[in-house]
Amino acid sequence: MRTLVLNAGYEPLSVVSFRRALLLVLAEKATIISADDNKPVRSAQNSLPRPTVIVLNRYVRRPHRVLNHVTRRGVLRRDSYRCAYCDKPATTIDHVVPRCKGGENSWENLVAACYPCNSRKADKTLSQLGWRLRVTPRCPRTSTLFLAGLEQMEEDWGQYLYAG
Ligand SMILES: [Zn+2]
Structure with a gap:
């Protein structure tokens, strides 16, 4: 434990x-x-x-810490596993500006996305689709995303990890 x-x-x-x-x-x-x-x-x-x-x-x-190290898990965790476009549970990550249009692998350009939104978005930009992000993706400020050992959380940790 x-x-x-x-x-x-x-x-x-x-x-x-x-x-x-x-x-x-x-x-x-x-x-x-x-x-x-x-x-x-x-x-x-x-x-x-x-x-x-x-x-x-x-x-x-x-x-x-090296805060700009982006991981799929880190992006999902930052976005609380909710789709940045429709707020449904997200299991994938999406490049807001598609890679083929010069979008980077950065905290600012990656968001959690549900599978349907991700496949509908494909290589289109938000303005092409008329979509908006629910939140502006940012590099996380706390160390929360980088703590080792968070894969198995104890019941009462959540209030401390995700407060504020
Ligand atoms: Zn979605």
Whole structure:
């Protein structure tokens, strides 16, 4: 079982094993803000709740990450798996400006799209179709999309990952 680590400002920072999380808590470097009370961790002296989310007591500067590294999964996650054109569940990604018209593989030019919209759009531009984007695609600001270990999320992580 793993624990979501939030920076002191509550931005998601990383995912660690719950043992590592407990060590941070015991060293008074972090505080438990959500725990699975059904599975306490027992040691010789005491019984501790098993943390699912902890927050660091002191703000740490995030390492500089390469934020412009675009992935299919990252685009889908940024757009909450909703089609940028019709808001239905999306499983594909679409180049807003088609590649054959010079569109880049960039955060600004890639959006989540449902399969029907993607195939209808094909190599056409938005103005040719008269379509509009529901949101302006941007490079994500938080590290959320780049955290390792988010493939299997614990139940109570969502509110911290996608708040704001
Ligand atoms: Zn669609």
